[in-house]
Each structure stands twice: as C-alpha cells, then as structure tokens.
Amino acid sequence: MSANGAKPKFAMYWAASCGGCEIAVLNIHEKILDVDANFDVVFWPVAMDAKYKDVEAMPDGSITLCLFNGGIRNDENEAMAHLLRRKSKILVAFGSCACEGCIPGLANLSSPQSIFDTYYETVSTDNPQHIRPQFVYAAPEGEIHIPEFYPVLKTLDQVVQVDYYMPGCPPESHQIAAVVDLVIKALHGEAELPPLGSVIGVGNSTVCDECPRQRNVKAIKQFTRIQDLQAPDPTLCLLEQGIPCNGLATRSGCGALCPQAGAQCIGCYGPADGVIDFGARLMTAFASVIDSKDPAEIERILDGLVDPAGQFYRFSLPGSLLRAAKPAWSRNGKSDEG
C-alpha cells in the first residue's frame, strides 16, 4: 500500500481476443468486491470509460496489476502492449490468447490475403460492392488511419516482457479468485509473489491427472470424431475410445471439466511444465498409442485426424516453435491487397 493511503491501481485490457476473459473475471462473483475494495480500477475498456491518453498520462509503473488478454494482431495491439508494459509493475499475460495466441492465432495458418478473402467474400458475407478495409483513407478532413494488420499474430511475450502467465480459454474463475487473493495478500505483506516468469493459477500436472475417467492400455486402431461416435463410454478414457483428446499434454488447473462433461480436452490450458512445443508433444503421444506397424494401415488410422495442425495447435500456434505457416509469413503470401 502506498504511503498516502491511495489504493493500488488495477488495469485490464483486451487485444485480439473474444471478451471471454473479461467475463471470466466478472464470474468470480462477490470476489469482485474484494478487487474493488483493494484496487483502484484505472483502465478497463469493457467495464469503464477511459481513453488511451488517460493511460499515457499516468506515471510509469503506476499500475500495480495489469491483466492483459488477447494476442497481438495489429499495431494498435502492439502499441497498447508497450504502453501498458511501461505503466505496469506486474503485467500478466491473461488467458490463452496472450499466452500462446489461442483461436485468433489459428489465422497464422493462412496468408493475410486469404484471411480477408474469407472474411469479406464468402457466402456468409453480404458484400456486393466488394468493399475492403483501407488502412489509410484520405477524408476531406484529413488522412484517417486504421490499425495495420500484421501478417502473423504474436503472443504478448513476443512483443514485451511478461511477468506472469495465466493460461486458459478462459482462465477458470476459481483460479482467478485465488490469484486475486494472493496478490491482495502480497500487497499486505502476508504472502510472497511467485518467481517472475511463473505460470500462475494452474496445476502442476496434466489434465489426465485430474480426469476421473478410467485408464487402461491405449492401443488405437481408429480415430473418431466425438460427434461420429454412436455411444461413447461415459467412464472410459476418451483417447482409448479413439477420440483425439489433448489432455495428455495439457496443463492441469481446469479440473478436467471437458472430459467430465463427455467432451475431449482441446488443450486450452496450454503446454504442461517442461513442454517446449505443445503440438510436438501431442504428436509424440498420439503416434505412440496407434496400434499398428504397417505404414499403409498407420496412414489409414491417421486419416481419422482430419486436421492435424488444428488438433495439435488449436490454442498454441503463435507460441509454438514454428509460430506460423509459410503462407502467413512468406513474401508470396504477404500480398498487399492484390
């Protein structure tokens, strides 16, 4: 607590994200009153009115805790990441997007041109005049700019230094509440913050460890999408039933909610401790449990995984070793609108 009795300052910002993280924060229920009691909320676009220039006017390092969610898709996102880094003592990469890129990061499989083509020209879009965004427009009143779209989405720590990581899509509310509690205790000198660079609000193991389903020897002859299965066994390990479940490589902390509800883990809590590349670890695991030594049969079994990159990197492509597919970054793919 500062000497003059003012409360420590709190900020939350969204870059390329869906807004689910903000809802998860509000979902901590009455704990939000503790946030209000202990912090002065100075910047939180989804919950209050404040302008970027208000943040610019704050002294550097004056925000005690900033939860930053969303990936870095354009130069506005990047500018805000730098600004909030400068103004914040503790910058948390909050949610899967800021940690690893998440669903918006899957756009790193495509060229910017094809992203815009899909967005503006497919059947679900009514755009008879073929209108496309102009990044610079000369209006009578002067030149207008909209944020520059980057060819490759970046994670927060690829742009600025991040103090803590809090994964999840979105982070579970009880984990957020626990982290808020910890920060409040630390502010009162009753607890110590974890070492910088830690992943917080998570478990130390994998989703499989939290999953109550029964596990035996895995020997897979066929991969099946869960919607194609007539009657999945409600108590048996999903992977043993041939359903591609990502729980083996995914960090625990969610309480294995999806497998308990009958759906496979899709990996939103990101890589478990010690995993460098989430997708590579999953490829290792999936290939190990395929029960065949015949290349032709293996290929047939692998046909059951219709979209390997989407399966293995659904939440982690920008944070992976390769970060983006060649069409996204190569000059041929990097078309300037024609």
Place this chain on the structure above:
Amino acid sequence: MSEQFEPVIIGFTCNWCSYRAADLAGTARIKYPPNVRLIRLMCSGRLDPTFVLKALASGADGVMITGCHPGECHYLEQNYKAMRRYLLLRRTLEQMGIEPERVKLVWASAAEGVRLAQEITHMVEEIRALGPLHWPTWPDGGSRRLKAEVQPELEEVAA
C-alpha cells in the same frame, strides 16, 4: 547469385545402426556431401518431433531421421514409434507449408554405409533443388519464460 546453395540438413542417427553406418562410410572412405550434421540418439524412438521443429525453426533446410530397419530395433519396437511419429509429423508440416521432401525417414543398418551415403547425397540434391527454407527468426519481447531455454555456460576444462 552465382554461388551454389548449400543446404543445411540435420541428421538424427541411431546409436545402434545408422550412426555406425555413417562411421562405416567414413572408414571405407565413401564420399557424401558435407551438408548433413549428424546428431546421435540412442534410438530413433528417442526422436521427439520437437527436435525436428526446432531444427527447421532454427535455420535447417531439411531433417533426416534414420533408424534400424523394421523388426531390427535394439529396443524391440521403438523404430515403429519413430515411423508413426514421422508419418504424423509429415502431415502437420504439410499444413505449415513445409514441403514433404524436407523431412525424411531412412532405415539403415550398421552395414549400410554405402546406402546411407547415397540417401544423404540424394536428399542434399533434392533440397538444393527446392531452395532454402529460410524460416523466419522473429524477435521476442525478452520473455522471461524463454530464458529457461538459454544455453547453460560450459566451464572450460583444463587441457
């Protein structure tokens, strides 16, 4: 550019077969291009796809994975695991826009120095025709998490 493109290929070899095949090629003075950098593993089953991705992301133009012929694994059947991982990795790499010729799986026993040298020569030619991969090295924001990966400093050993 008049200079010929010299691809960099990382070769993962198995201690019990292909590493010895490469050794045999050396002692028998069989020539193969110097573009391949061999790394010895105890078994092709040790090959984590992470190694391949890291090689490609760090500037390699191709990766060659080698192991014992099916049925001849020193650890019974780990080379089958390597095969399955390779087949799955290849599908993923294709979606990442990486040509399938850039990552190859080759079986070579300890006696097949000639064959391994031929396979290496062939792969170097194929990748030379494809051209460099040039995977970008993006700057990062000084992330603390990545620092754990920084190479440990080696102490100098007195001669």
